[in-house]
Every structure is written in C-alpha cells, then in structure tokens.
Amino acid sequence: MTTPTAVGSLAPHREFSQEEIEAGRTAYALDREHVFHSWSAQETLAPMTVLDAEGSWIWDGEGSPLLDLTSQLIYTNAGHRHPRIVQAVRDQAEKLCTVAPQHANDARSEAARLIVERLPADISHVFFTAGGADANEHAVRMARHHTGRRKVLSAYRSYHGGSQLAVNLTGDPRRIPNEEDAGVVHFLPAYTYRSYFAPEGQKDAWTEQDEAQAALAHLKQVLELERPSSAAAIILEAIPGTAGIYLPPAGYLEGVRQLCDEHGIVMILDEVMAGFGRSGKWFAHQHYEVEPDIVTFAKGVNSGYVPMGGVAMDDAIYSSFAEQAYPGGLTYSGHPLAAAAAVATIRAMAEEEMVENAARLGEHVIGPKLQQIRENHPSVGDVRGTGAFWAVELVQDRATREPLAPYGQTHEVMGRIVAACKERGVLPFVNMNRIHVCPPLNIAEEEITFGLDVLDEVLALADEHAA
Numbered sequence: 001m002t003t004p005t006a007v008g009s010l011a012p013h014r015e016f017s018q019e020e021i022e023a024g025r026t027a028y029a030l031d032r033e034h035v036f037h038s039w040s041a042q043e044t045l046a047p048m049t050v051l052d053a054e055g056s057w058i059w060d061g062e063g064s065p066l067l068d069l070t071s072q073l074i075y076t077n078a079g080h081r082h083p084r085i086v087q088a089v090r091d092q093a094e095k096l097c098t099v100a101p102q103h104a105n106d107a108r109s110e111a112a113r114l115i116v117e118r119l120p121a122d123i124s125h126v127f128f129t130a131g132g133a134d135a136n137e138h139a140v141r142m143a144r145h146h147t148g149r150r151k152v153l154s155a156y157r158s159y160h161g162g163s164q165l166a167v168n169l170t171g172d173p174r175r176i177p178n179e180e181d182a183g184v185v186h187f188l189p190a191y192t193y194r195s196y197f198a199p200e201g202q203k204d205a206w207t208e209q210d211e212a213q214a215a216l217a218h219l220k221q222v223l224e225l226e227r228p229s230s231a232a233a234i235i236l237e238a239i240p241g242t243a244g245i246y247l248p249p250a251g252y253l254e255g256v257r258q259l260c261d262e263h264g265i266v267m268i269l270d271e272v273m274a275g276f277g278r279s280g281k282w283f284a285h286q287h288y289e290v291e292p293d294i295v296t297f298a299k300g301v302n303s304g305y306v307p308m309g310g311v312a313m314d315d316a317i318y319s320s321f322a323e324q325a326y327p328g329g330l331t332y333s334g335h336p337l338a339a340a341a342a343v344a345t346i347r348a349m350a351e352e353e354m355v356e357n358a359a360r361l362g363e364h365v366i367g368p369k370l371q372q373i374r375e376n377h378p379s380v381g382d383v384r385g386t387g388a389f390w391a392v393e394l395v396q397d398r399a400t401r402e403p404l405a406p407y408g409q410t411h412e413v414m415g416r417i418v419a420a421c422k423e424r425g426v427l428p429f430v431n432m433n434r435i436h437v438c439p440p441l442n443i444a445e446e447e448i449t450f451g452l453d454v455l456d457e458v459l460a461l462a463d464e465h466a467a
Helices: 004-010 018-034 083-095 106-116 132-147 164-169 173-178 208-226 252-263 315-319 336-351 354-376 412-423 445-458
Strands: 050-054 057-060 065-068 123-129 151-155 184-187 231-237 266-270 294-297 309-314 380-386 389-397 429-431 434-437
Touching: 004 065, 004 445, 018 050, 065 445, 083 336, 106 123, 106 309, 106 336, 123 132, 123 315, 132 151, 132 164, 132 231, 132 266, 132 294, 132 309, 132 315, 151 208, 164 173, 164 184, 184 208, 208 231, 208 252, 231 252, 252 266, 309 315, 336 354, 354 380, 354 389, 354 445, 412 429, 412 445, 434 445
Parallel strands: 151 184, 151 231, 231 266, 266 294
Antiparallel strands: 050 057, 057 065, 123 309, 294 309, 380 389, 389 434, 429 434
16 A cells, blocks of 8 residues: 655655644634535535645645646646746736726736637637636627527537536536536537447447547438538537546547538537646647637636636637627626736746646656556546546456446546545546646656556556456
8 A cells, every 4th residue: 555655755845833623623623614515515515725825836734745637627737826827816916916808907918818829829818707508608699699500519428617507518417407408419429438420339440540530420310410601610529627627539630620611610618627728738739630719718828826718719800790789798808917817828838838847747657657657557447638638447357448437427436536546645636537647747756657657556456347
C-alpha cells in the first residue's frame, strides 16, 4: 500500500493549526445547514471540506494533502494558487475592481486579444459570459439569429451545461428531468469503443475509419429527416469531456464541417472543458483539420479563479450583428477580475510551456502508464485521451464491453475506489463507470506518476467485479 511518507515527500509543506481545523469543521456544519448543492440529494450528501490548495494539491478538512487529479471540475489548468494569477487578480481589484460591460477596459480587451490570437484568423471577436453553460446558450442564440433557423443538433453522450437550453443540448441523463421543447434534436455520436454502428460480433475489428464513416452517414440521415434548411447549428464538444473523454475518430469533425458547409449550418465547437491546453494543444479542435464558426470556452481560460466563459465567433457570425443589435447581454460580461485572471493565466501558460508539458506528459507518462494499468486489470476495458485529459473505462467483461454499471448508473465499488484513493493521498474524478485523469497541466512528472501508481493499486477493487 502507498505510504503517507510518499505523499509527504511530494506535497508542498503545510501545517494547520487546531484553530484552522476547527474553522473547517464549522464551515462543514454551516454548509450542511445552509448550502444547497448542485446535482445532489441534499440529505445524503457529505461534502469534503477543503482548507487550502497549492499547485497540484489540496488539503482536506483534517489537513491531509491530496493530489488533485480532478483539477476540481477540470478547470485548474494552471494549478491552484498560481502566484502570477493571484497577483493579477489582486492588482486588478486595486485598480478597477468592477465596471459595467458596456464600457471598455484594458483587462477585457487584452483577454480577448490573447484568446483570438490562438484561434483561426477569421475568429476575431469574443462575447464574454460568466461560464460555459451561458456561453453555449449564447452561441446557439447567435446561430439562430444568424441563420434565421431554430433547430440545433447535438450528440447523445455529451454535456453542454446546466442552464435550461444548455441542459437540453446535453446528451447525458441529466437532461431528462429538465427536458422541454427547446428546438434540440439529438443524434448518435462517433464513439469507437462503444460504437452504435458496429455490427454485433465485429466490434473488435471495427476501425476509427469505419466509425467516422458510419457516424457521418447517420448524422446525414438525421439532417435529411429533420430538413437541413431548418437547422441553425450543430454543436459538438471538440473532445467530449464529462461524457467520457472519447476522441472523435479521424475524419469525423472534418465530415461534420463539410455537412455544415453544404447546408449553411453553423458549426459550434464546445471547448469549455477541452480548451486552453487540456488536450495538449491550446484548443482541442486543433488536433483535427477543422475550423469552426463558433468556439465556446470557460474553465481553463483563467483556471477557474474567477468565473468566466465566452463565445469566440468568426467574421460571418459577427457581421450579422454589425449593424443590427445582438439581443442578449450579461451584467458580468468580461468582468475585470475574471479578465485579469485570464490574461495572467494565458501568459503564464505560454511562458511556462504548460501546454507543451501536458502534451509531453500525455504521450510519455500518462498514456503509457494507463496502457500498463489496462494490462494489469481485467476491469479496465479501455483507456483513452490526450494531453492531461484521459479516461479509464471500467467493465464487467472485456470481451462484451459490458460496463461496470448500466449507462447512467454508478456501481457501489466506485465509492470504495474513491475512498481508497483518498486514503493514499489522491483525489480522483469519477463519472458512472469511468475514472478521469485530468491533473493541472503543470503537474510534475513525479506527482502524476505517484497518482497513477495509486490508481493502479486501488483498481484491484474493481477487478473483483470483472470476469
């Protein structure tokens, strides 16, 4: 078993006084008395208290360090408490703490410049939002006004946010209790490991090329049945995140781009989770030969230090609102504190080569280690990812690919895996039958190696339920 000494030798030194521990316990008691948590049954919840965070580490309510393989909700791309970002927020608060969005200010202007500098040349304007869900909402609104159409096509096994339109765009089970007639049509995604198109008995021989061709044929059929001239947009995660970190097969996004061009449909790529270096490139769609009309972002743009999202649009979308007012806005659009954090994050990521570090770790450390873990454990059906963005998919049977629990459900062993990881000093990200490995982009090699070693150890628990 991994020893506490191993954790202590890697985590930054931090000692907590009894007063700090007691303050954490008070925070927990007040949380349970007053705070309403998202996506949870309130009376069964026991949230972990976090006393502090630094780099790739957090400290729980008892002062124990945990290696953060979650990047929280996969957004602390530059790690916790990065000094340059903290200082930028502090400086901005002393200079111009807040200002209404109709006024220009240097933090927002520079943030916009730095963002579009990393996107295709004709994407040169940004509408800032407070997060990823409203970024996707506004992207759809822009597409609808630009095209004069209403329908939006979105994939199953996707996640686009928790607000009303965004959750209807979403293709996972969280949509179902919130469904309404939002003008959204869902289609089956390109997902090679769990293909909806591979003939029975041929999944092992099914290639990425097969999957791309079949998924594109299916999308084309859906478009024809729905009438292409009624479709305003197709929205896809450049790499689906919460839904499973399954990379689009080669040629798929390019084929979607072609369908959009043929029918005058806006292509929206959701980079809320995959963007800003997470995949080993500044934006995940840069792994493919495709240029979207709209890119949505949030999370990693400023490592989540201050809430921010946005819609980056090409010149054609922008031109629809050049002389005609855009019917939408947000009180905190481009908030100076969030913008200053974005400027500092992007500059730190570039100067400290965090994107390159994520690509290197993915290729030479995380990927090979996860392949080794797959060989070690019959419960591991698939490992996949890129950069600092990986998923380990757990199954009952490798041959049939039967998941550890039915889609939309979670096996009880997942809770025991999380507990065993935390006992050994690691905080994992779990969703359904998957463990996601998504550390900060600037994590050290010895830290991620430690985290993967712990995962290798605790997956023996899942093996008990595998054939």
